Amino acid sequence: MKKFAIGIDIGGTNTAIGVVDEDGNVLVKGGIDTPSHGDINQYVKDLAAAVREMIKSVTLLNPESEVLGIGIGAPNGNYYNGTIEYAPNLSFKGVIRLVDLLKAQFPEYKYLALTNDANAAAIGEMVYGGAKGMRNFVMYTLGTGVGSGVVVNGDLVYGHDGFAGECGHTTLIPNGRMCGCGARGHLEAYCSAPGMKRTAFELMAHYNATDSLLADKSFNELNSKMIYDAAVKGDKIALEVFELTGKYLGQGLADTVHHLSPEAIFLFGGPTAAGDFIFKPTIESMEAHLLPIFKNKIKVLPSKLSAGDAAIVGASALVWKELEK
């Protein structure tokens, strides 16, 4: 009997769905639009129909199969209550009891769990990825924002209210850049992909860098991939963007180490594809900020989750994690 879990990743515009086996292989994947109409009941119906369709196709391929449950990654996802709470980028307002609503659609599944996308990625890393066998680690996801998931003694830390692991909102620079959350100087404002773009524009302004390969791009055009491509060609601005981003990120990672003393910190997301450009200054900066007892002890590693499927795979990992309990 082959065992499967459903992974659902709810984003602002798209909801990705996948059927995942115990080794983290995605057998079928698909998705529906995350609606802008705000009607949660309609959305849950559409979501359930899409999930059933996908299970059907997996069952055709593997007649001896069993689906054990559904794991969901969602912005502002609260594990304790199975709710999405006041997510600014979704059309569903207030507190959405998504796990209860899905349980009504799938009473046959014992394991239904929800958390935010970065927590799901951390669980994915633990169940399928580079953190297998690690009991204390932290995962940072660098993308449009910066998320994180904290694992202590083999369990994800949800904290008192279910929202722990928002390391992207530690303060790096007092009275620094505006963060999307309304506060100032947060890590996310510097180390997300848009944060890197902001750094590039600051540097071009500072040096009056008319000869930079980035100097012909508008603020809305420039992205972190272009900065990487320019760095590969030796563009001074682009190289300094990576130096500075690493310096900022390393400061934040050191704060995390001082709180939690993890075995490793995993980095996931677009900017990490730049390899040494980002890892080298990050590790240097982290080490410079650490207490002597932590120096040269903490591994900073690229995530082993494949970029395309990580969100689905991470969400599905929630099911295997629930099974352990």
Add this chain to the structure above:
Amino acid sequence: MKKFAIGIDIGGTNTAIGVVDEDGNVLVKGGIDTPSHGDINQYVKDLAAAVREMIKSVTLLNPESEVLGIGIGAPNGNYYNGTIEYAPNLSFKGVIRLVDLLKAQFPEYKYLALTNDANAAAIGEMVYGGAKGMRNFVMYTLGTGVGSGVVVNGDLVYGHDGFAGECGHTTLIPNGRMCGCGARGHLEAYCSAPGMKRTAFELMAHYNATDSLLADKSFNELNSKMIYDAAVKGDKIALEVFELTGKYLGQGLADTVHHLSPEAIFLFGGPTAAGDFIFKPTIESMEAHLLPIFKNKIKVLPSKLSAGDAAIVGASALVWKELEK
């Protein structure tokens, strides 16, 4: 049968010892010098003799009593190994296997455990103090340095190597003040008692504050109690020291909240005796740095451990915590 635990707090110059009951009452206390000779075997012998003497006097008072074990708080204490590792302020060099050495002296006790002093204080708060019944909280101890203890799901977080909970070394100000650990801009350099003194001297220099009540004290004379006394009298420099210390501390507490989402953060130590002078700006600053989902949710509370006995009581609490396991 009354049950007791021994609490030992090892400081740079003095080792405090107490016999503590299940409610956190200290029945007998005393101590020996922490030696400067660096001979750990002699120290363990002296310590064991002092502990035995104290147990004898408790047994005289309570013939029907049982001592269950020994808990130790020590700088750079490693819970996992029962060791003190490279403590800069002790004369014992390298890695000291203190728990093993004490077990040889007290084979009759099942529960012997060691951690650093701030972790011990956090366990004390959980077992005897204001954190009774809380499963997720953090304790900051403000003194000569700034220590901390992190509790997640009812257990102290030791991390991968036993040294978690060094929140005093999060970076508040990039390239800021020199910290005693060698790095720059750490919280401890701003929010410890000496940190407050440094702020007072910076402010006097900035304003050329010849009329401040603090202006007649030398750098080596001034302490946080004097700053408090001056603040009570309305001294502008002293009041601004508390404002700034709270601003710095609140930034650090927000970083802690974003990592761990605790129910409460407890503050312990000399500077917290200033009450609203320190708590008000700390809470205001923390709130200003928080993500909306955390705002107005996290309690910042004074420790309920009595200042004089907290170190002994915290260390003894390790024994009751081990008993739970």
